[in-house]
Amino acid sequence: MTDQQPARDWRDDIFDAFVEAGIKQVAYVPDAGHKKLIERAHAANDMRAISVTTEEDAVACLAGAWLGGDRGALLMQSSGVGNTINMLSLMTTCRFPMPMFVTMRGEWGEFNSWQIPMGGATQAHFELAGVKCYRCDRAEDVPATVRAAIDQAYNGNCMTAVLLAQKLVGTKKFAVGSAGDNKQ
Amino acid sequence: MSEIATRPDGLIDRRTFVKHLMQDRSDSLMIVAGLGSPCYDLMAAGDHPLNFYLWGAMGGAVPMALGLAAAQPTKRALALTGDGEVLMGLTGLAAAGAEGLENLVVIVLDNERYGETGQQRTATGRGVDLAQTAIGFGYKSVRDVRTPAEAAELRDWAMTVRGPAFAVVKISPEAAGMELPPQDGVHLKNRFRDRLGMQPR
Numbered sequence: 496m497t498d499q500q501p502a503r504d505w506r507d508d509i510f511d512a513f514v515e516a517g518i519k520q521v522a523y524v525p526d527a528g529h530k531k532l533i534e535r536a537h538a539a540n541d542m543r544a545i546s547v548t549t550e551e552d553a554v555a556c557l558a559g560a561w562l563g564g565d566r567g568a569l570l571m572q573s574s575g576v577g578n579t580i581n582m583l584s585l586m587t588t589c590r591f592p593m594p595m596f597v598t599m600r601g602e603w604g605e606f607n608s609w610q611i612p613m614g615g616a617t618q619a620h621f622e623l624a625g626v627k628c629y630r631c632d633r634a635e636d637v638p639a640t641v642r643a644a645i646d647q648a649y650n651g652n653c654m655t656a657v658l659l660a661q662k663l664v665g666t667k668k669f670a671v672g673s674a675g676d677n678k679q
Numbered sequence: 680m681s682e683i684a685t686r687p688d689g690l691i692d693r694r695t696f697v698k699h700l701m702q703d704r705s706d707s708l709m710i711v712a713g714l715g716s717p718c719y720d721l722m723a724a725g726d727h728p729l730n731f732y733l734w735g736a737m738g739g740a741v742p743m744a745l746g747l748a749a750a751q752p753t754k755r756a757l758a759l760t761g762d763g764e765v766l767m768g769l770t771g772l773a774a775a776g777a778e779g780l781e782n783l784v785v786i787v788l789d790n791e792r793y794g795e796t797g798q799q800r801t802a803t804g805r806g807v808d809l810a811q812t813a814i815g816f817g818y819k820s821v822r823d824v825r826t827p828a829e830a831a832e833l834r835d836w837a838m839t840v841r842g843p844a845f846a847v848v849k850i851s852p853e854a855a856g857m858e859l860p861p862q863d864g865v866h867l868k869n870r871f872r873d874r875l876g877m878q879p880r
Contacts, residue, residue, distance in 0.1 A: 520749055543749050545778060547742065552771040555739035556746035559711065562731060562868060563750025564877050585736035585743075589864030 522553035523570035528598030550575035603661035686851035713760025738768030776816035813845035
């Protein structure tokens with residue numbers, strides 16, 4: 496026995512918060528940081544995970560979900576936030592509740608420079624669109640932050656976002672040279 | 680039963696088609712209408728608490744109907760929209776085809792024009808075929824409607840077909856009047872949810 500407990504995966508914390516809050520539809524565009532959460536949502540009996548092909552469709556889908564009485568949550572990567580902007584006006588105008596969970600790219604040791612512009616602008620984009628943002632840099636902050644974001648969205652008929660920092664999610668590793676394109 | 684008219688150009692009249700589609704409407708039919716003329720057509724056919732009119736959110740009608748269909752599996756969710764609107768949301772059309780919900784129906788009123796912005800040609804007026812697109816996107820039943828007789832079948836089809844189902848109806852580009860539906864989004868949301876038995880919160 497050691498004093499060290501195995502670190503709990505914060506994706507399980509998000510899933511548990513979804514179950515506790517009665518989230519029925521999880522609309523997402525796939526992201527490596529959300530992989531386990533997406534798999535758990537698909538495996539859950541009382542939850543529908545809906546794979547969409549661009550993030551604004553997830554927004555519209557969750558508007559329809561609430562119109563029909565289902566609570567929903569949106570999972571995406573920071574690069575997808577730019578795709579949502581006009582569709583967020585649907586949520587603001589009609590006061591549809593929507594908590595969003597965003598894995599951040601382009602901030603902590605990012606290898607891919609093309610991720611940096613949207614990653615750097617994600618929170619500002621959201622705030623211009625009226626979304627309340629919470630940031631998580633540490634795994635121990637995830638459970639309470641996720642619950643707060645869900646509660647605020649559904650008590651306030653508004654949009655909230657949890658920005659899951661790249662420091663928390665982990666920096667994507669690119670296998671440089673694995674395709675044989677580096678000279679020895 | 681009301682008649683579906685044709686216009687002098689020989690194409691289906693949008694107003695009498697939608698009026699026919701809504702005749703003796705079932706309370707298990709929920710509708711998301713795409714912005715612009717489809718909203719006016721639906722309003723002209725008679726307002727209803729289970730009509731949700733989009734005044735913006737272009738491209739959102741089909742994915743919104745997808746979430747609604749998933750939330751209410753014992754009812755029918757219909758996206759009634761135009762060619763310009765659905766062309767902006769083809770990704771949502773694909774996602775809804777892939778999700779495979781049996782209670783989801785899409786009807787596109789296709790005049791090959793952007794009616795709200797000055798009748799500019801859409802892609803359907805330049806060779807793009809939405810019925811073929813829907814087949815490729817996995818819709819289980821696809822109708823390519825050109826005549827009033829074919830259009831008259833859609834009323835029963837929409838309520839009984841095993842979805843996801845898709846129909847494109849080629850309509851006359853002649854503008855009909857602007858029958859403006861309620862614009863307040865919170866009102867539209869709350870009356871819809873109220874009819875489904877939920878309280879505002």
